[in-house]
Amino acid sequence: MPKFVYDFTEGNKDLKDLLGGKGANLAEMTNLGLPVPPGFTITTEACRHYLKHGSLPEGLEEEVARHLSALEEAMGKRLGQSDDPLLVSVRSGAKFSMPGMMETVLNIGLNDESVHGLAAQAGDERFAWDSYRRLIQMFGKTVLDIEGELFEEALEDAKRAKGIDNDVDLDAGDFRALVDTYKGIVREHAGREFPTDPREQMDLAVKAVFDSWNADRAILYRRQERIPVDLGTAVNVCSMVFGNLGMDSGTGVAFTRDPASGQQGIYGDYLQNAQGEDVVAGIRNTVPLTELETIDKASYDQLLEIMEKLENHYRDMCDIEFTIERGKLWMLQTRVGKRTAAAAFRIACQLLDQGLITADEAVRRVTGDQLAQLMFPRFDASRADGATRLTKGMNASPGAAVGKAVFTSARAVELAERGEDVILVRRETNPDDLAGMVAARGVLTSRGGKTSHAAVVARGMGKTCVCGAEELDVDVKAGRFTAPGDVVVEEGEVISIDGSTGEVFLGEVPVQDSPVVRYFEGELGAADGDELVTAVDRIMGHADGQARLRVRANADNPEDAARARRFGARGIGLCRTEHMFLGDRRRLVEKLVLAETDDERRAALEALEPLQKQDFVGIFEAMDGLPVTIRLIDPPLHEFLPDLTELSVRVALAADDADPKDRKLLEAVHRLHEQNPMLGLRGVRLGLVIPGLFSMQVRAIAEAAAERRRAGGDPRPEIMIPLVGAVQELEAVREEAERVLADVAAETGVDVPALIGTMIELPRAALTAGQIAEAAEFFSFGTNDLTQTTWGFSRDDVEAAFFGRYLELGIFGVSPFETLDREGVGRLVRIAAEEGRRTRPDIKLGICGEHGGDPESVHFCHEVGLDYVSCSPFRVPVARLEAGRAVI
Numbered sequence: 018m019p020k021f022v023y024d025f026t027e028g029n030k031d032l033k034d035l036l037g038g039k040g041a042n043l044a045e046m047t048n049l050g051l052p053v054p055p056g057f058t059i060t061t062e063a064c065r066h067y068l069k070h071g072s073l074p075e076g077l078e079e080e081v082a083r084h085l086s087a088l089e090e091a092m093g094k095r096l097g098q099s100d101d102p103l104l105v106s107v108r109s110g111a112k113f114s115m116p117g118m119m120e121t122v123l124n125i126g127l128n129d130e131s132v133h134g135l136a137a138q139a140g141d142e143r144f145a146w147d148s149y150r151r152l153i154q155m156f157g158k159t160v161l162d163i164e165g166e167l168f169e170e171a172l173e174d175a176k177r178a179k180g181i182d183n184d185v186d187l188d189a190g191d192f193r194a195l196v197d198t199y200k201g202i203v204r205e206h207a208g209r210e211f212p213t214d215p216r217e218q219m220d221l222a223v224k225a226v227f228d229s230w231n232a233d234r235a236i237l238y239r240r241q242e243r244i245p246v247d248l249g250t251a252v253n254v255c256s257m258v259f260g261n262l263g264m265d266s267g268t269g270v271a272f273t274r275d276p277a278s279g280q281q282g283i284y285g286d287y288l289q290n291a292q293g294e295d296v297v298a299g300i301r302n303t304v305p306l307t308e309l310e311t312i313d314k315a316s317y318d319q320l321l322e323i324m325e326k327l328e329n330h331y332r333d334m335c336d337i338e339f340t341i342e343r344g345k346l347w348m349l350q351t352r353v354g355k356r357t358a359a360a361a362f363r364i365a366c367q368l369l370d371q372g373l374i375t376a377d378e379a380v381r382r383v384t385g386d387q388l389a390q391l392m393f394p395r396f397d398a399s400r401a402d403g404a405t406r407l408t409k410g411m412n413a414s415p416g417a418a419v420g421k422a423v424f425t426s427a428r429a430v431e432l433a434e435r436g437e438d439v440i441l442v443r444r445e446t447n448p449d450d451l452a453g454m455v456a457a458r459g460v461l462t463s464r465g466g467k468t469s470h471a472a473v474v475a476r477g478m479g480k481t482c483v484c485g486a487e488e489l490d491v492d493v494k495a496g497r498f499t500a501p502g503d504v505v506v507e508e509g510e511v512i513s514i515d516g517s518t519g520e521v522f523l524g525e526v527p528v529q530d531s532p533v534v535r536y537f538e539g540e541l542g543a544a545d546g547d548e549l550v551t552a553v554d555r556i557m558g559h560a561d562g563q564a565r566l567r568v569r570a571n572a573d574n575p576e577d578a579a580r581a582r583r584f585g586a587r588g589i590g591l592c593r594t595e596h597m598f599l600g601d602r603r604r605l606v607e608k609l610v611l612a613e614t615d616d617e618r619r620a621a622l623e624a625l626e627p628l629q630k631q632d633f634v635g636i637f638e639a640m641d642g643l644p645v646t647i648r649l650i651d652p653p654l655h656e657f658l659p660d661l662t663e664l665s666v667r668v669a670l671a672a673d674d675a676d677p678k679d680r681k682l683l684e685a686v687h688r689l690h691e692q693n694p695m696l697g698l699r700g701v702r703l704g705l706v707i708p709g710l711f712s713m714q715v716r717a718i719a720e721a722a723a724e725r726r727r728a729g730g731d732p733r734p735e736i737m738i739p740l741v742g743a744v745q746e747l748e749a750v751r752e753e754a755e756r757v758l759a760d761v762a763a764e765t766g767v768d769v770p771a772l773i774g775t776m777i778e779l780p781r782a783a784l785t786a787g788q789i790a791e792a793a794e795f796f797s798f799g800t801n802d803l804t805q806t807t808w809g810f811s812r813d814d815v816e817a818a819f820f821g822r823y824l825e826l827g828i829f830g831v832s833p834f835e836t837l838d839r840e841g842v843g844r845l846v847r848i849a850a851e852e853g854r855r856t857r858p859d860i861k862l863g864i865c866g867e868h869g870g871d872p873e874s875v876h877f878c879h880e881v882g883l884d885y886v887s888c889s890p891f892r893v894p895v896a897r898l899e900a901g902r903a904v905i
């Protein structure tokens with residue numbers, strides 16, 4: 018039979034799975050010789066059994082009885098003994114802390130007899146009756162499921178009757194009367210008497226703690242925090258110590274360092290003459306912990322000594338709960354404390370300097386998500402005078418953005434092209450708003466939650482977004498929105514949105530770059546005295562030194578390429594060429610599509626070619642000496658043509674006078690119209706169907722590379738064919754591309770080698786990767802499309818439509834577009850990587866797409882042995898850090 022109960026002397030901090038965090042750390046402190054009130058822990062395994070079978074596991078009751086006897090022996094009194102009662106607390110404690118989610122009952126063992134014994138022993142009637150009424154209150158609420166309000170109200174009534182505001186002014190008689198009132202509440206609302214048998218009290222409390230694992234709020238919390246559903250909680254039975262025994266007693270909480278800044282010092286709160294839950298409940302004002310020095314110097318000194326000991330022992334910042342009973346200090350809880358992102362970096366370096374942790378550990382102590390938080394721009398609150406706060410929505414995608422309110426995607430693009438900053442305001446966004454979202458500094462919606470289209474897309478783009486600001490009434494047609502207090506904001510008025518808090522302001526709140534971004538930009542150095550920057554510099558240095566996985570960036574223009582390089586990118590993993598077909602060049606694309614003869618088509622391509630070439634020259638220059646993977650055109654051509662409806666209306670309205678060119682265009686748009694463009698004529702298929710299109714692009718790449726080489730540069734082009742599903746497709750394009758490369762080499766006299774490879778973004782490509790590798794010098798996993806095609810999810814449609822529901826149901830814990838789905842999509846990646854390498858051992862393997870900047874997915878890429886990940890320039894530092902963390 019497994020062991021279900023561990024004395025505090027038997028456990029240790031590494032047994033969190035079994036004893037929960039609280040139990041494991043109580044045991045650890047006990048073993049360190051710190052003053053912990055004796056007790057024992059009932060394991061999570063017992064809880065799991067209870068939750069599964071609805072009954073306690075066999076043998077548990079006897080085991081508890083044995084440990085209780087031992088505790089009674091050690092304390093020299095029995096649980097609830099009438100002349101001198103042992104009292105205990107029954108405390109929940111799961112593996113992961115779930116603050117406020119589960120329950121604790123204090124003062125178990127009190128009843129109508131033992132309350133007198135406690136009074137006599139303590140020499141304090143008032144204390145004993147106060148403790149008794151607390152027991153009934155907590156027990157009633159937690160174990161018997163009675164509305165807590167009922168007890169609160171009765172307490173308020175008692176104070177009101179006496180004309181006082183403070184619990185401290187209630188006397189023994191008042192509490193005694195309150196005990197009777199409370200018992201009445203129990204009788205009425207639980208349909209039973211308050212149990213007076215101490216062991217029954219304890220057993221019921223234990224079961225209640227077990228049950229609290231499945232309380233609604235606990236379930237919700239676990240889902241949000243991605244804590245597994247089946248861990249169960251441990252239960253700690255801990256002998257009571259009393260902070261409410263007079264002014265020489267009290268209770269408090271403390272941190273060994275400032276959890277906000279990481280600064281060393283004395284941080285915490287203390288409350289005299291109180292029991293633990295009073296501090297949290299905010300019944301009376303606490304005093305800063307430093308004042309304990311004057312209240313009780315001996316306890317204060319001892320506490321500081323213990324805090325130092327704990328920090329050295331856990332080798333990390335700890336938080337603690339303690340109680341002082343008549344001048345004697347007791348430790349009631351400790352754990353490695355939660356901290357802000359900035360504090361995490363600072364503390365890691367401080368501990369490294371103190372020699373408490375190694376550089377590897379320092380890197381492990383911080384996360385890519387924390388680094389990302391430190392990189393978001395922020396509002397400078399000290400200069401926000403000119404702005405008015407309008408409302409607060411959901412903090413969907415962090416950052417701070419200021420701009421003119423605009424209500425349509427077209428308007429956003431128009432103003433942005435004129436160099437103006439805009440905020441796109443919509444009721445909700447849909448895929449048609451994409452261009453506007455790209456053009457805008459930020460996105461504000463009045464509907465939809467954190468998985469709405471706006472939120473998901475904005476996060477993917479690293480764009481500031483506040484969504485679901487329900488108090489706003491957005492009228493797109495009229496071009497205005499209304500905020501509470503009938504504030505009307507018209508198009509063109511400046512608003513500020515804070516994606517980290519969800520706040521929306523009318524007017525401009527000044528924005529500042531974070532110091533960490535200025536550091537990555539090279540504007541702020543490690544030696545400039547900013548402690549955070551220095552810490553980030555040290556941690557990044559070590560992570561880079563350890564990382565095996567390289568980090569590249571997705572960048573389509575020289576500016577992004579240059580920034581990515583400053584941020585530490587070792588090349589470009591994805592340079593999309595489609596944006597190079599927009600703007601003025603649309604005209605040329607139209608010509609290409611409408612061409613009726615080979616000559617017309619060739620003329621259109623020849624006009625496009627020099628423009629394309631110029632694009633590449635700049636990018637090669639910015640990434641000189643580093644690989645640049647250029648993807649040939651991928652999206653369906655109709656995306657570059659006018660909108661079908663608009664054009665139809667124009668032609669119809671003009672009737673007989675319609676421009677013949679428009680008519681031809683309309684025909685073409687009809688011809689190219691597809692039901693499922695995502696699965697239609699795009700990628701390599703376009704290259705095979707439109708003669709000369711890919712050749713033109715390859716020529717532009719080769720000529721650009723030759724030009725750079727002649728200018729003394731070191732261009733390293735890699736040509737990537739999208740959406741390949743069969744090796745034959747790739748072979749056909751490859752042959753053509755090689756011919757063009759040879760032609761350009763002959764014409765220019767400069768032979769720049771270019772790798773030719775493909776994206777793996779269709780299941781068939783992954784499954785036939787062994788064949789495809791015959792014709793590919795590299796694979797880049799296009800995990801956005803691969804996720805779409807593997808799940809059969811159209812990304813633009815499904816996220817807003819039902820991902821919220823899927824997350825709620827736990828079908829996945831996080832969108833597969835955010836974090837790579839290891840079991841499904843990941844399996845295909847593994848297969849393709851293995852089989853590709855089998856065919857071509859030196860094949861280069863990388864991943865581009867959103868997942869390249871996602872910490873979890875970076876770890877996956879490391880595990881499968883890819884050579885690099887590629888992500889947006891802004892995510893490069895995050896990916897670098899995670900690439901280092903994946904190794905250690």
Ligand code: ADP
Binds near residue numbers: 120260
């Ligand atoms: P939580 O995890 O919500 O903090 P705890 O189990 O730590 O719940 O207990 C709630 C409060 O009761 C805390 O302030 C704690 O310090 C106090 N407490 C718990 N056990 C005891 C005890 N044996 N003696 C005195 N105070 C206790």
Ligand code: MG
Binds near residue numbers: 350
């Ligand atoms: Mg606690």
Ligand code: MG
Binds near residue numbers: 739802
């Ligand atoms: Mg793709």
